Amino acid sequence: MTAPLLSLRGISKRYGEVRANQAVDLDVAPRSIHAILGENGAGKSTLMKLIYGVETPDSGEMLWEGAPLTLASPAAARRQGIGMVFQHFSLFETLTVIENIRLVVPGRTAALIARVRELGAEFGLEVDPFAHIHELSVGERQRVEIIRCLMTDPKLLILDEPTSVLPPQSVAKLFDTLQRLRDGGVSVLFISHKLEEIRAICDRATILRAGKVTGHVDPREHDAHDLARMMIGRDMPEPPPMVPSQPGETMLELIGLTYTPDDPFGMPLKDLALSLKAGEILGIAGISGNGQAELSELISGEIRLPFDDREQVQMMGEPVGHLGPAERRKLGFSFVPEDRLGRGAVQGMSLARNSLLTAHPLGLVRHGLIPMAQANDFTRRCIADHDVRTSGVEAEAGGLSGGNLQKFIVGREMMLAPKLFFLAQPTWGVDIGAATTIRQKLVALRNQGVAILVISEEIDELFDICDRIQVVSQGRLSPSLETRKTRPEDIGRYMIGAGAPA
Amino acid sequence: MIALEFILSGMLAAATPFLLAALGELVGERAGVLNLGVEGVMALGAAIAFIIVYHGGGHILAFAGAGLAGALLSLLFAFAALGLQANQVAAGLAIGILGQGLSALFGKTYESLTVKGLQKLAIPGLSDLPVVGGLFVQDIVVWLSLAATLAIWTTFAFTKTGLLLRAVGENPKAAHSIGYPVIAIRVAAVAFGGLMSGFAGAYAATVYTPLWADGMIAGRGWIALALVVFGTWLTARIFLGACLFGAVSLAGLAAQAGGVELPSQLLASMPYLVTIIVLGIISSNRRLLKLNGVASLGEPFKP
Numbered sequence: 009m010t011a012p013l014l015s016l017r018g019i020s021k022r023y024g025e026v027r028a029n030q031a032v033d034l035d036v037a038p039r040s041i042h043a044i045l046g047e048n049g050a051g052k053s054t055l056m057k058l059i060y061g062v063e064t065p066d067s068g069e070m071l072w073e074g075a076p077l078t079l080a081s082p083a084a085a086r087r088q089g090i091g092m093v094f095q096h097f098s099l100f101e102t103l104t105v106i107e108n109i110r111l112v113v114p115g116r117t118a119a120l121i122a123r124v125r126e127l128g129a130e131f132g133l134e135v136d137p138f139a140h141i142h143e144l145s146v147g148e149r150q151r152v153e154i155i156r157c158l159m160t161d162p163k164l165l166i167l168d169e170p171t172s173v174l175p176p177q178s179v180a181k182l183f184d185t186l187q188r189l190r191d192g193g194v195s196v197l198f199i200s201h202k203l204e205e206i207r208a209i210c211d212r213a214t215i216l217r218a219g220k221v222t223g224h225v226d227p228r229e230h231d232a233h234d235l236a237r238m239m240i241g242r243d244m245p246e247p248p249p250m251v252p253s254q255p256g257e258t259m260l261e262l263i264g265l266t267y268t269p270d271d272p273f274g275m276p277l278k279d280l281a282l283s284l285k286a287g288e289i290l291g292i293a294g295i296s297g298n299g300q301a302e303l304s305e306l307i308s309g310e311i312r313l314p315f316d317d318r319e320q321v322q323m324m325g326e327p328v329g330h331l332g333p334a335e336r337r338k339l340g341f342s343f344v345p346e347d348r349l350g351r352g353a354v355q356g357m358s359l360a361r362n363s364l365l366t367a368h369p370l371g372l373v374r375h376g377l378i379p380m381a382q383a384n385d386f387t388r389r390c391i392a393d394h395d396v397r398t399s400g401v402e403a404e405a406g407g408l409s410g411g412n413l414q415k416f417i418v419g420r421e422m423m424l425a426p427k428l429f430f431l432a433q434p435t436w437g438v439d440i441g442a443a444t445t446i447r448q449k450l451v452a453l454r455n456q457g458v459a460i461l462v463i464s465e466e467i468d469e470l471f472d473i474c475d476r477i478q479v480v481s482q483g484r485l486s487p488s489l490e491t492r493k494t495r496p497e498d499i500g501r502y503m504i505g506a507g508a509p510a
Numbered sequence: 511m512i513a514l515e516f517i518l519s520g521m522l523a524a525a526t527p528f529l530l531a532a533l534g535e536l537v538g539e540r541a542g543v544l545n546l547g548v549e550g551v552m553a554l555g556a557a558i559a560f561i562i563v564y565h566g567g568g569h570i571l572a573f574a575g576a577g578l579a580g581a582l583l584s585l586l587f588a589f590a591a592l593g594l595q596a597n598q599v600a601a602g603l604a605i606g607i608l609g610q611g612l613s614a615l616f617g618k619t620y621e622s623l624t625v626k627g628l629q630k631l632a633i634p635g636l637s638d639l640p641v642v643g644g645l646f647v648q649d650i651v652v653w654l655s656l657a658a659t660l661a662i663w664t665t666f667a668f669t670k671t672g673l674l675l676r677a678v679g680e681n682p683k684a685a686h687s688i689g690y691p692v693i694a695i696r697v698a699a700v701a702f703g704g705l706m707s708g709f710a711g712a713y714a715a716t717v718y719t720p721l722w723a724d725g726m727i728a729g730r731g732w733i734a735l736a737l738v739v740f741g742t743w744l745t746a747r748i749f750l751g752a753c754l755f756g757a758v759s760l761a762g763l764a765a766q767a768g769g770v771e772l773p774s775q776l777l778a779s780m781p782y783l784v785t786i787i788v789l790g791i792i793s794s795n796r797r798l799l800k801l802n803g804v805a806s807l808g809e810p811f812k813p
Contacts, residue, residue: 103673112688270797
């Protein structure tokens with residue numbers, strides 16, 4: 009093996025009580041695509057921040073082309089030839105593509121524009137230099153980030169979960185770009201938790217679990233099961249079995265739902281139609297920013313429609329478009345919002361008090377007073393029934409891990425015995441164990457005859473649990489597709505707005 | 511007709527204190543820092559400038575001293591709000607009150623004294639035009655502040671410095687991650703804001719009404735703050751807004767001179783009334799605010 013481009017020796021980093029990285033060793037060869045594989049919370053992002061100079065390690069050493077390397081800042085990393093594409097992009101929405109590039113790359117504007125076009129053609133990264141970032145799709149934004157990195161001539165390019173925001177078709181294009189980059193002499197550090205992707209394009213893989221390295225392998229020589237074992241320490245859990253559904257009454261119906269948000273960066277919704285019956289799970293797929301946020305607030309009641317348009321949203325057969333969240337909940341609706349901290353739970357309050365947020369109708373408030381014993385009881389049951397790992401009812405919501413807090417919130421909403429249950433991104437940023445638990449609970453609830461709507465960006469998740477899938481793209485909703493008769497590619501076509509196969 | 515001529519000839523001079531302070535605040539807010547201390551910083555600048563002119567230091571030295579004092583007081587704000595990450599609203603108010611206190615302290619022995627203002631410079635030819643001629647007879651500070659408006663507009667529209675300020679204000683995290691010193695840029699922007707507020711105070715006390723009275727800034731700093739929102743963070747609109755306020759404050763005087771029977775207190779409160787009304791109208795257009803607004807305004811940033 010040739011001398012490594014980058015070597016890490018015994019790198020450790022802790023945040024308070026959390027040991028994000030413990031004695032991590034890593035060698036990245038020149039001209040290679042090297043995967044960092046691990047599930048949410050395994051310490052991948054921390055490691056990348058250390059390599060890119062955003063954070064400094066507590067101990068251990070880094071070698072760059074054989075010489076010791078200390079990075080005080082991202083700017084120092086860039087000077088060495090290390091570039092990074094963040095999962096949540098570091099682009100400025102109100103500026104144009106070329107303005108974003110000018111902030112990082114020195115040179116005259118005309119020359120920069122020519123360079124953008126040249127790189128675009130060479131690596132399959134076409135993008136309009138004068139477009140404002142907020143007008144671009146997520147895939148295009150990623151291209152801007154990659155171009156911006158490439159313009160500083162990096163020797164090492166770090167990509168943090170680059171495929172999590174892309175439709176399947178764009179993933180193939182990204183992989184093509186990465187292979188061309190490697191052949192052009194750039195090493196790529198590819199962070200992911202998706203096993204098949206890593207097997208498809210990576211030459212080497214380093215696997216992290218709970219902040220420690222559990223393996224250095226050639227991913228092409230191992231199957232997905234091996235990799236999964238190294239990543240989560242046991243076999244990949246099976247998706248829950250699905251019995252054929254026996255749909256009952258219609259619980260949620262959208263009829264020509266049309267809405268224009270005040271927010272100029274929001275996505276207007278045009279003429280959405282959807283119908284969900286009891287005993288079914290309907291999934292809404294799509295790339296984020298295509299109208300999911302607006303749709304989710306219209307269903308939850310956080311956005312109300314004018315009284316005249318109330319028929320556009322129907323729950324349990326009643327027009328509810330004009331009603332607020334509390335009134336909709338009274339009809340038997342409950343929901344789990346996308347952001348756990350802020351909308352799903354209050355960070356600085358105990359779990360018992362967080363129970364009260366939505367479970368107050370279950371006798372937890374009497375004459376305006378809170379009988380704490382009942383609230384504690386309710387919370388204790390929720391913790392026990394839904395496998396929430398926490399110190400008890402007095403634990404602060406903000407202190408729980410993402411997975412445990414999500415299990416608590418989902419559990420709390422389930423205990424309200426909803427007829428219609430809506431979840432936005434139920435397993436986003438949740439570890440595999442908790443995600444599996446949540447999916448199993450949802451399928452069990454469906455089998456008991458609850459109508460469930462799930463918005464998710466994880467296509468695999470929707471295929472695991474949904475009876476039907478609809479795709480949201482550019483504020484429009486595709487026709488309903490039966491999961492059994494649909495392939496992920498078909499969903500992908502709708503995601504990029506290409507519509508039904510001919 | 512005479513009223514119109516009166517308003518046109520005086521409008522720019524009346525607008526200048528608003529304009530200078532608002533331009534300074536604009537730069538700070540574009541970088542994401544809300545400095546509510548403008549009123550106090552202006553008051554301090556006014557007192558320093560008045561004292562220097564009164565003792566024969568001349569206007570150049572007076573403006574320099576006022577600008578320096580304004581910048582230093584604003585750096586104190588920056589230390590609290592950016593260095594120690596104190597709440598920007600509270601820190602700004604505290605600095606404002608401190609500025610007003612210092613102004614009263616320094617100005618105590620100068621109460622009701624007067625100094626000589628600045629000569630007006632006429633643009634030959636244009637100043638002889640009927641009705642609008644008065645627009646072209648102004649003192650040097652007015653002309654310089656028009657130049658400053660143009661310079662700031664150019665900076666935001668065409669230069670990398672402007673781009674950087676906007677970037678830091680929109681998304682400080684991203685600016686940090688691509689390697690810019692967010693805090694240093696913000697501190698510089700706040701210091702510039704203080705400098706301009708100091709100039710604004712100096713103009714009010716030694717040129718526009720060259721007479722010292724405690725509390726002479728009389729809310730002009732607050733209007734400058736409102737002007738930045740009023741102009742939706744765009745230089746050209748802030749300039750127009752400042753002219754509007756200049757005109758409205760003169761309209762009261764013109765009306766009195768024309769024999770309109772209105773209580774003087776009501777006339778004096780006109781600019782504030784107009785501020786409230788216009789801000790209400792602008793704020794009702796959320797789209798406009800969101801498109802031009804500063805995403806991270808007032809939010810602390812810790813690198």
